[in-house]
Structure formats: C-alpha cells, structure tokens
C-alpha cells in the first residue's frame with residue numbers, strides 16, 4: 147500500500163523550501179505527497195520578496211479535502227504565518243482521528259523575513275505544540291517557544307525537556323544555528339525518555355536554504371511509512387546530510403539543497419552521521 151504524507155506549509159517560488167521542498171522530499175522517499183498551502187511567498191535564494199497569506203477557510207478546506215478522502219499516515223506543518231491559520235489548522239486536525247504530526251515551527255527565513263507573526267507564537271505554543279508527535283525547532287525557534295537562552299549543551303537539553311513538558315511527544319532540537327565549527331548536531335528526546343544525538347561534520351556551504359523544511363518532510367514521510375519516531379528522525383538526518391553535502395549551486399544567494407542526492411548516496415550519508423546514545 148502506498149503511504150500518504152501531507153504538508154501544510156507555505157509555497158516557495160524558488161523551490162528550495164516550503165511546500166516545494168516537502169513534496170520533492172516525499173517523492174524521493176516513496177511517499178505520496180499531498181498538501182494544503184497556507185501562504186504564497188515570492189522568494190528566491192536571495193530572500194523573501196512578498197508574502198500573501200490565504201484565507202483561513204481556504205486553508206481548512208484544503209486540509210479537509212485531503213483528509214476526507216485519503217488515509218494520511220503523517221502530516222507536517224511548516225510556515226503557518228498567523229494566529230488565525232494556526233487556530234484553523236489545530237481545530238481541523240483535532241476533528242479527525244489525528245495522523246502523526248511533525249511540527250516544524252517555522253518563524254524566520256534565512257534572509258531575516260518573518261514567516262510567523264509575533265502575535266501567533268502564543269497559538270503555536272498553546273494550540274499546535276501539544277498535538278506534536280515530533281517538533282523540530284532550530285535554536286532561535288526553541289528559544290522563542292521556551293523563553294530560554296540556548297548557548298551550551300546543557301541549555302539544549304533544558305530546552306528540549308521544556309518542549310516535552312509543554313506537550314510535544316518528542317523533540318529534535320536542530321543544531322544548524324549553533325556555533326559548533328566542526329560539526330552540526332541535533333538532539334532527539336522523547337516523552338518516553340529516549341535520547342540520542344545525531345552528529346555530522348559541518349559542511350562548509352552557503353547553500354542551506356530549506357534544510358529545516360526538507361528534514362521535517364523526511365521525518366513525516368518515514369512516519370507515514372511506519373518507521374518509529376527515532377528511526378524516522380535518523381533516516382531524515384541521512385537524507386538532509388546527503389542533500390547539503392551534494393549542493394546544486396543554484397541561484398546567487400543561499401541556494402537550495404539537493405533533494406535527489408539521498409537516492410544514490412544514502413550509504414555515504416550514513417557513514418557521515420554518528421548516532422551518539
């Protein structure tokens with residue numbers, strides 16, 4: 147049976163992040179991709195030039211159209227933009243037998259543009275976060291959600307624990323934004339007490355546009371296919387490692403990653419990632 151995954155996110159005209167990155171990732175991992183678009187961004191590797199948010203009713207009707215017809219195994223959320231959209235998404239998802247949910251709490255694009263209004267953080271924390279099978283914040287997002295400052299390894303542990311206390315069943319706290327020069331490492335922690343670190347060599351590249359979107363989409367694809375949460379995040383780390391290490395040098399700013407690298411290079415990526423229990 148073909149597994150179905152869904153993304154609820156914004157469109158990136160540049161194709162490296164958002165809905166476009168999610169659908170490419172689903173496809174590469176063999177999950178059938180469906181979507182609900184929350185906002186249309188005019189975007190390229192240099193930045194976000196315009197944001198047009200859709201009406202909440204339209205976002206909700208896209209979600210319903212998919213969930214009323216398909217057996218969706220896992221959903222990921224990306225750019226949700228406003229408190230109204232978050233409220234509509236959370237309320238709609240709760241009215242279904244909830245599939246597994248990966249929340250990528252997208253806030254700010256690499257060039258600095260806001261993809262989540264400040265007033266929407268409250269709704270993200272209180273309405274959506276408690277529905278998460280896995281939440282995947284980067285460091286600045288985890289700081290906003292927890293109110294903690296994250297510098298040291300123990301800050302990372304504390305913030306991940308706080309996110310579990312706030313209601314997420316599991317957390318991957320991504321280390322892409324930390325000042326670790328030689329490696330990029332992500333902490334996985336679950337409410338059941340599973341804990342490990344995924345460490346890879348830090349790749350010296352400016353082409354990291356959409357890394358978070360791609361990573362969370364890979365987790366959703368694997369959850370839809372029946373992987374456990376920990377196996378799903380590890381495979382997603384291999385996927386993003388292959389995608390960053392084999393960049394495409396497209397555009398003149400922060401270019402996209404290579405979504406099809408994993409197809410041929412998954413064994414190589416496995417060797418480049420250390421799982422530290």
Ligand SMILES: Nc1ncnc2c1ncn2[C@@H]1O[C@H](COP(=O)(O)OP(=O)(O)OP(=O)(O)O)[C@@H](O)[C@H]1O
Pocket residue numbers: 163254255256283284285320321322323330331332346347348349350351354355356357358359360361383386387390
């Ligand atoms: N230079 C790098 N080398 C290796 N891995 C990286 C690098 N940058 C990010 N990663 C990995 O990519 C994944 C995404 O992390 P990151 O913290 O960049 O997400 P993000 O900021 O949400 O991304 P974006 O906002 O661009 O979508 C993580 O697994 C992280 O460790």
Ligand SMILES: Cc1ncc(CO)c(N)n1
Pocket residue numbers: 155156157158163164165187189224225252254255256261355356357358359
């Ligand atoms: C639409 C969209 N979603 C997420 C991100 C974060 O990478 C982005 N730049 N654009």
